[in-house]
Amino acid sequence: MKITVVGAGAVGASCAEYIAIKDFASEVVLLDIKEGYAEGKAMDLMQTASLNGFDTKITGVTNDYSKTANSDICVITSGIPRKPGMTREELIGINAGIVKNVSSSLIEHSPNTIIVVVSNPMDTMTYLVHKSTNLPKHRIIGMGGALDSARFKYRLAEAIGGPISDVDGMVIGGHSDTGMIPLTRLATRNGVPVSEFLSDERLNQVKEDTKVGGATLTKLLGTSAWYAPGAAVSGLVQAIACDQKKVYPCSALLDGEYGLNDICLGVPVILGKNGIEEIVKINLNDAEVASMKESAEGVQKVNNLLEL
Numbered sequence: 001m002k003i004t005v006v007g008a009g010a011v012g013a014s015c016a017e018y019i020a021i022k023d024f025a026s027e028v029v030l031l032d033i034k035e036g037y038a039e040g041k042a043m044d045l046m047q048t049a050s051l052n053g054f055d056t057k058i059t060g061v062t063n064d065y066s067k068t069a070n071s072d073i074c075v076i077t078s079g080i081p082r083k084p085g086m087t088r089e090e091l092i093g094i095n096a097g098i099v100k101n102v103s104s105s106l107i108e109h110s111p112n113t114i115i116v117v118v119s120n121p122m123d124t125m126t127y128l129v130h131k132s133t134n135l136p137k138h139r140i141i142g143m144g145g146a147l148d149s150a151r152f153k154y155r156l157a158e159a160i161g162g163p164i165s166d167v168d169g170m171v172i173g174g175h176s177d178t179g180m181i182p183l184t185r186l187a188t189r190n191g192v193p194v195s196e197f198l199s200d201e202r203l204n205q206v207k208e209d210t211k212v213g214g215a216t217l218t219k220l221l222g223t224s225a226w227y228a229p230g231a232a233v234s235g236l237v238q239a240i241a242c243d244q245k246k247v248y249p250c251s252a253l254l255d256g257e258y259g260l261n262d263i264c265l266g267v268p269v270i271l272g273k274n275g276i277e278e279i280v281k282i283n284l285n286d287a288e289v290a291s292m293k294e295s296a297e298g299v300q301k302v303n304n305l306l307e308l
Protein backbone atom coordinates (compact mmCIF):
# COMPACT_ATOMS: atom_id res chain seq x y z
CA MET A 1 0.00 0.00 0.00
CA LYS A 2 1.62 3.23 -1.20
CA ILE A 3 0.32 6.56 0.02
CA THR A 4 1.38 10.01 -1.15
CA VAL A 5 0.85 13.11 0.95
CA VAL A 6 1.28 16.39 -0.93
CA GLY A 7 2.26 19.27 1.33
CA ALA A 8 4.79 18.43 4.04
CA GLY A 9 3.63 21.29 6.26
CA ALA A 10 1.86 21.02 9.58
CA VAL A 11 -1.10 18.89 8.48
CA GLY A 12 0.76 16.82 5.86
CA ALA A 13 3.56 15.85 8.24
CA SER A 14 1.12 15.08 11.07
CA CYS A 15 -0.92 12.94 8.70
CA ALA A 16 2.21 11.05 7.54
CA GLU A 17 3.21 10.51 11.18
CA TYR A 18 -0.18 9.04 12.19
CA ILE A 19 -0.28 6.83 9.09
CA ALA A 20 3.20 5.52 9.91
CA ILE A 21 2.45 4.95 13.58
CA LYS A 22 -0.66 2.93 12.67
CA ASP A 23 1.69 0.80 10.50
CA PHE A 24 -0.77 -0.31 7.80
CA ALA A 25 1.06 1.15 4.76
CA SER A 26 4.31 -0.06 3.25
CA GLU A 27 5.29 3.37 1.95
CA VAL A 28 4.43 7.03 2.46
CA VAL A 29 5.80 9.62 0.02
CA LEU A 30 5.77 13.20 1.27
CA LEU A 31 5.97 15.81 -1.50
CA ASP A 32 6.42 19.55 -1.11
CA ILE A 33 7.34 22.41 -3.39
CA LYS A 34 9.81 23.88 -0.87
CA GLU A 35 13.30 22.58 -1.66
CA GLY A 36 14.44 19.92 0.81
CA TYR A 37 11.48 20.42 3.15
CA ALA A 38 9.71 17.09 2.56
CA GLU A 39 13.07 15.28 2.59
CA GLY A 40 13.80 16.79 6.00
CA LYS A 41 10.37 15.98 7.45
CA ALA A 42 10.59 12.41 6.10
CA MET A 43 14.05 11.88 7.59
CA ASP A 44 12.95 13.25 10.96
CA LEU A 45 9.87 10.99 10.93
CA MET A 46 11.95 7.94 9.91
CA GLN A 47 14.14 8.56 12.93
CA THR A 48 11.05 7.99 15.10
CA ALA A 49 10.48 4.52 13.55
CA SER A 50 12.59 2.56 16.05
CA LEU A 51 11.14 4.61 18.91
CA ASN A 52 7.51 4.31 17.85
CA GLY A 53 7.81 0.79 16.41
CA PHE A 54 6.68 1.11 12.80
CA ASP A 55 8.01 -0.29 9.54
CA THR A 56 6.34 2.13 7.12
CA LYS A 57 8.99 3.67 4.87
CA ILE A 58 8.63 7.45 4.59
CA THR A 59 10.44 9.28 1.80
CA GLY A 60 10.44 12.97 0.98
CA VAL A 61 10.66 14.58 -2.46
CA THR A 62 10.74 18.12 -3.80
CA ASN A 63 8.03 18.42 -6.44
CA ASP A 64 9.08 15.17 -8.20
CA TYR A 65 5.82 13.42 -9.04
CA SER A 66 7.57 10.45 -10.67
CA LYS A 67 8.35 9.31 -7.11
CA THR A 68 4.62 9.23 -6.32
CA ALA A 69 3.88 6.80 -9.19
CA ASN A 70 1.31 4.09 -8.54
CA SER A 71 0.12 5.48 -5.24
CA ASP A 72 -3.05 3.76 -4.01
CA ILE A 73 -4.16 6.83 -2.08
CA CYS A 74 -3.07 10.47 -2.45
CA VAL A 75 -3.75 13.16 0.15
CA ILE A 76 -3.69 16.83 -0.84
CA THR A 77 -2.76 19.21 1.97
CA SER A 78 -0.78 21.70 -0.12
CA GLY A 79 -1.80 25.33 0.11
CA ILE A 80 -1.94 28.13 2.60
CA PRO A 81 -3.63 27.75 6.00
CA ARG A 82 -5.81 30.30 7.84
CA LYS A 83 -4.37 33.03 9.98
CA PRO A 84 -6.33 34.37 12.98
CA GLY A 85 -9.50 36.18 11.88
CA MET A 86 -9.53 34.60 8.40
CA THR A 87 -12.27 32.33 7.11
CA ARG A 88 -11.46 29.16 5.18
CA GLU A 89 -13.22 30.69 2.17
CA GLU A 90 -10.65 33.48 1.93
CA LEU A 91 -7.99 30.92 0.95
CA ILE A 92 -9.63 30.08 -2.35
CA GLY A 93 -7.62 32.46 -4.56
CA ILE A 94 -4.27 30.81 -3.85
CA ASN A 95 -5.36 27.28 -3.03
CA ALA A 96 -7.54 26.63 -6.10
CA GLY A 97 -4.56 26.98 -8.45
CA ILE A 98 -2.38 24.78 -6.24
CA VAL A 99 -4.99 22.04 -5.80
CA LYS A 100 -5.83 21.92 -9.51
CA ASN A 101 -2.17 21.52 -10.57
CA VAL A 102 -1.36 19.07 -7.81
CA SER A 103 -4.32 16.79 -8.57
CA SER A 104 -3.53 16.63 -12.28
CA SER A 105 0.15 15.82 -11.57
CA LEU A 106 -0.87 13.10 -9.14
CA ILE A 107 -3.27 11.44 -11.59
CA GLU A 108 -0.69 11.55 -14.37
CA HIS A 109 1.47 9.18 -12.32
CA SER A 110 -1.23 7.30 -10.40
CA PRO A 111 -4.27 7.03 -12.68
CA ASN A 112 -6.04 4.58 -10.38
CA THR A 113 -5.53 6.47 -7.17
CA ILE A 114 -8.10 7.59 -4.61
CA ILE A 115 -7.71 11.26 -3.65
CA VAL A 116 -8.38 12.72 -0.21
CA VAL A 117 -8.67 16.51 -0.31
CA VAL A 118 -7.74 18.47 2.81
CA SER A 119 -6.78 21.96 1.56
CA ASN A 120 -9.31 24.69 2.33
CA PRO A 121 -11.93 25.76 1.51
CA MET A 122 -12.21 21.99 1.48
CA ASP A 123 -15.71 21.40 0.05
CA THR A 124 -14.96 23.72 -2.85
CA MET A 125 -11.48 22.23 -3.37
CA THR A 126 -13.05 18.75 -3.46
CA TYR A 127 -15.56 19.97 -6.05
CA LEU A 128 -12.70 21.49 -8.05
CA VAL A 129 -10.84 18.16 -8.10
CA HIS A 130 -14.01 16.43 -9.33
CA LYS A 131 -14.55 18.98 -12.09
CA SER A 132 -10.93 19.21 -13.22
CA THR A 133 -10.04 15.51 -13.17
CA ASN A 134 -13.25 13.69 -14.03
CA LEU A 135 -12.27 10.72 -11.86
CA PRO A 136 -15.17 8.48 -10.82
CA LYS A 137 -16.91 10.23 -7.94
CA HIS A 138 -16.26 7.50 -5.39
CA ARG A 139 -12.51 8.12 -5.76
CA ILE A 140 -12.49 11.77 -4.58
CA ILE A 141 -13.16 12.39 -0.89
CA GLY A 142 -13.03 15.61 1.11
CA MET A 143 -11.86 15.48 4.73
CA GLY A 144 -13.66 17.85 7.09
CA GLY A 145 -16.50 16.08 8.88
CA ALA A 146 -14.20 13.51 10.48
CA LEU A 147 -12.28 16.34 12.14
CA ASP A 148 -15.39 18.35 13.01
CA SER A 149 -16.98 15.23 14.54
CA ALA A 150 -13.88 14.63 16.68
CA ARG A 151 -14.15 18.22 17.90
CA PHE A 152 -17.87 17.69 18.55
CA LYS A 153 -17.13 14.60 20.65
CA TYR A 154 -14.47 16.51 22.57
CA ARG A 155 -16.96 19.26 23.40
CA LEU A 156 -19.72 16.78 24.28
CA ALA A 157 -17.47 14.86 26.67
CA GLU A 158 -16.32 18.12 28.22
CA ALA A 159 -19.93 19.21 28.79
CA ILE A 160 -21.01 15.82 30.15
CA GLY A 161 -17.91 15.43 32.29
CA GLY A 162 -17.31 11.88 31.01
CA PRO A 163 -14.71 10.17 28.82
CA ILE A 164 -14.63 10.90 25.07
CA SER A 165 -14.70 7.13 24.39
CA ASP A 166 -18.26 7.05 25.83
CA VAL A 167 -19.50 9.68 23.40
CA ASP A 168 -20.60 9.32 19.79
CA GLY A 169 -21.76 12.00 17.40
CA MET A 170 -21.42 13.34 13.90
CA VAL A 171 -21.08 16.67 12.12
CA ILE A 172 -22.41 16.92 8.58
CA GLY A 173 -22.76 19.85 6.17
CA GLY A 174 -20.11 22.23 4.92
CA HIS A 175 -16.67 22.45 6.52
CA SER A 176 -17.03 26.10 7.55
CA ASP A 177 -17.85 28.02 10.72
CA THR A 178 -21.37 28.69 9.48
CA GLY A 179 -21.96 25.53 7.42
CA MET A 180 -21.26 22.79 9.98
CA ILE A 181 -24.23 20.87 11.35
CA PRO A 182 -23.40 19.05 14.60
CA LEU A 183 -26.20 16.48 14.90
CA THR A 184 -26.96 16.93 18.61
CA ARG A 185 -30.27 15.07 18.23
CA LEU A 186 -28.47 11.87 17.25
CA ALA A 187 -25.45 12.15 19.57
CA THR A 188 -25.22 9.57 22.33
CA ARG A 189 -23.39 8.75 25.53
CA ASN A 190 -22.94 4.99 25.36
CA GLY A 191 -26.24 4.59 23.50
CA VAL A 192 -28.21 7.09 25.58
CA PRO A 193 -29.21 10.37 23.86
CA VAL A 194 -27.00 13.19 25.15
CA SER A 195 -30.15 15.24 25.79
CA GLU A 196 -30.63 12.99 28.85
CA PHE A 197 -27.49 14.55 30.33
CA LEU A 198 -27.41 18.08 28.93
CA SER A 199 -29.91 20.93 28.84
CA ASP A 200 -30.92 22.45 25.49
CA GLU A 201 -28.90 25.51 26.40
CA ARG A 202 -25.74 23.50 27.13
CA LEU A 203 -26.22 21.43 23.96
CA ASN A 204 -26.50 24.63 21.96
CA GLN A 205 -23.26 25.84 23.49
CA VAL A 206 -21.58 22.55 22.48
CA LYS A 207 -22.89 23.07 18.97
CA GLU A 208 -21.55 26.62 18.74
CA ASP A 209 -18.15 25.67 20.26
CA THR A 210 -17.87 22.85 17.72
CA LYS A 211 -18.61 25.13 14.78
CA VAL A 212 -15.85 27.56 15.72
CA GLY A 213 -13.49 24.75 16.76
CA GLY A 214 -11.00 25.55 13.99
CA ALA A 215 -11.18 29.32 14.52
CA THR A 216 -10.62 28.91 18.27
CA LEU A 217 -7.41 26.98 17.63
CA THR A 218 -6.25 29.34 14.88
CA LYS A 219 -6.53 32.20 17.34
CA LEU A 220 -4.53 30.32 19.98
CA LEU A 221 -1.88 28.96 17.63
CA GLY A 222 -1.53 31.80 15.12
CA THR A 223 -2.16 29.27 12.32
CA SER A 224 -4.61 26.42 11.84
CA ALA A 225 -4.38 23.18 13.81
CA TRP A 226 -2.60 20.02 12.68
CA TYR A 227 -2.74 17.14 15.20
CA ALA A 228 -6.48 16.43 14.96
CA PRO A 229 -6.60 17.20 11.21
CA GLY A 230 -3.67 14.79 10.64
CA ALA A 231 -5.29 12.10 12.80
CA ALA A 232 -8.62 12.53 10.99
CA VAL A 233 -6.96 12.14 7.59
CA SER A 234 -5.10 9.05 8.77
CA GLY A 235 -8.43 7.55 9.91
CA LEU A 236 -9.94 8.02 6.45
CA VAL A 237 -6.82 6.67 4.74
CA GLN A 238 -6.76 3.61 7.00
CA ALA A 239 -10.46 2.92 6.40
CA ILE A 240 -9.76 2.87 2.65
CA ALA A 241 -6.42 1.07 2.78
CA CYS A 242 -7.71 -1.66 5.12
CA ASP A 243 -11.17 -1.86 3.51
CA GLN A 244 -12.73 -1.21 6.92
CA LYS A 245 -16.22 -0.15 5.72
CA LYS A 246 -16.22 2.51 8.44
CA VAL A 247 -18.75 5.33 8.46
CA TYR A 248 -17.26 8.82 8.40
CA PRO A 249 -18.84 12.11 7.41
CA CYS A 250 -16.93 13.17 4.29
CA SER A 251 -17.36 15.70 1.54
CA ALA A 252 -18.83 13.74 -1.37
CA LEU A 253 -20.16 14.79 -4.76
CA LEU A 254 -23.92 14.63 -4.37
CA ASP A 255 -26.25 13.46 -7.09
CA GLY A 256 -29.69 13.87 -5.56
CA GLU A 257 -28.75 12.59 -2.09
CA TYR A 258 -30.15 14.86 0.63
CA GLY A 259 -32.00 16.70 -2.15
CA LEU A 260 -28.74 18.23 -3.43
CA ASN A 261 -27.02 18.07 -6.79
CA ASP A 262 -23.62 18.93 -8.27
CA ILE A 263 -22.08 20.02 -4.98
CA CYS A 264 -19.61 18.49 -2.52
CA LEU A 265 -20.87 18.55 1.04
CA GLY A 266 -20.28 16.60 4.24
CA VAL A 267 -22.53 13.53 4.47
CA PRO A 268 -22.05 10.15 6.16
CA VAL A 269 -20.32 7.70 3.83
CA ILE A 270 -19.02 4.14 4.11
CA LEU A 271 -15.29 4.06 3.34
CA GLY A 272 -13.64 0.94 1.95
CA LYS A 273 -11.17 -0.18 -0.71
CA ASN A 274 -13.10 1.64 -3.46
CA GLY A 275 -13.14 4.92 -1.57
CA ILE A 276 -16.73 6.00 -1.02
CA GLU A 277 -18.60 2.69 -1.11
CA GLU A 278 -21.94 4.23 -0.27
CA ILE A 279 -23.49 7.52 0.77
CA VAL A 280 -25.55 6.81 3.89
CA LYS A 281 -28.93 8.44 3.88
CA ILE A 282 -30.13 9.33 7.36
CA ASN A 283 -33.56 10.68 8.14
CA LEU A 284 -33.08 14.33 9.03
CA ASN A 285 -35.81 16.35 10.70
CA ASP A 286 -37.15 19.54 9.13
CA ALA A 287 -34.71 21.82 10.96
CA GLU A 288 -31.74 19.67 9.94
CA VAL A 289 -32.91 19.57 6.31
CA ALA A 290 -33.19 23.37 6.36
CA SER A 291 -29.65 23.60 7.80
CA MET A 292 -28.32 21.31 5.05
CA LYS A 293 -29.94 23.53 2.42
CA GLU A 294 -28.46 26.66 3.96
CA SER A 295 -25.07 25.00 4.29
CA ALA A 296 -25.17 23.98 0.62
CA GLU A 297 -26.04 27.54 -0.38
CA GLY A 298 -22.95 28.76 1.48
CA VAL A 299 -20.68 26.25 -0.28
CA GLN A 300 -22.30 27.03 -3.63
CA LYS A 301 -21.40 30.71 -3.21
CA VAL A 302 -17.75 29.74 -2.83
CA ASN A 303 -17.96 27.26 -5.73
CA ASN A 304 -19.22 30.12 -7.90
CA LEU A 305 -15.84 31.82 -7.43
CA LEU A 306 -14.06 28.93 -9.18
CA GLU A 307 -12.89 29.36 -12.74
CA LEU A 308 -13.82 25.96 -14.15
Ligand SMILES: NC(=O)c1ccc[n+]([C@@H]2O[C@H](COP(=O)([O-])OP(=O)(O)OC[C@H]3O[C@@H](n4cnc5c(N)ncnc54)[C@H](O)[C@@H]3O)[C@@H](O)[C@H]2O)c1
Nearest residue numbers: 007009010011032033078079080081118119120122143229
Ligand atom coordinates in the same frame (compact mmCIF):
# COMPACT_ATOMS: atom_id res chain seq x y z
N1 LIG B 1 -9.96 19.98 5.83
C1 LIG B 1 -9.58 20.20 7.07
O1 LIG B 1 -10.23 19.77 8.02
C2 LIG B 1 -8.33 21.00 7.34
C3 LIG B 1 -7.79 21.07 8.63
C4 LIG B 1 -6.62 21.80 8.84
C5 LIG B 1 -6.01 22.45 7.76
N2 LIG B 1 -6.59 22.38 6.53
C6 LIG B 1 -6.00 23.04 5.36
O2 LIG B 1 -4.87 22.27 4.95
C7 LIG B 1 -3.95 23.12 4.26
C8 LIG B 1 -2.56 22.93 4.83
O3 LIG B 1 -2.49 23.43 6.15
P1 LIG B 1 -1.10 23.39 6.94
O4 LIG B 1 -1.38 23.91 8.29
O5 LIG B 1 -0.44 22.07 6.77
O6 LIG B 1 -0.27 24.50 6.12
P2 LIG B 1 1.32 24.60 6.01
O7 LIG B 1 1.62 25.97 5.48
O8 LIG B 1 1.98 24.17 7.27
O9 LIG B 1 1.69 23.53 4.89
C9 LIG B 1 1.30 23.63 3.55
C10 LIG B 1 2.43 23.09 2.71
O10 LIG B 1 2.02 23.08 1.34
C11 LIG B 1 3.18 23.31 0.57
N3 LIG B 1 2.81 23.71 -0.79
C12 LIG B 1 2.33 24.91 -1.23
N4 LIG B 1 2.13 24.84 -2.56
C13 LIG B 1 2.48 23.61 -2.96
C14 LIG B 1 2.49 22.95 -4.21
N5 LIG B 1 2.08 23.54 -5.33
N6 LIG B 1 2.92 21.67 -4.26
C15 LIG B 1 3.33 21.03 -3.14
N7 LIG B 1 3.35 21.61 -1.93
C16 LIG B 1 2.93 22.87 -1.84
C17 LIG B 1 3.91 24.41 1.34
O11 LIG B 1 5.27 24.51 0.96
C18 LIG B 1 3.71 23.95 2.77
O12 LIG B 1 4.80 23.16 3.23
C19 LIG B 1 -4.52 24.54 4.41
O13 LIG B 1 -5.24 24.91 3.25
C20 LIG B 1 -5.43 24.43 5.61
O14 LIG B 1 -6.44 25.41 5.61
C21 LIG B 1 -7.73 21.67 6.31
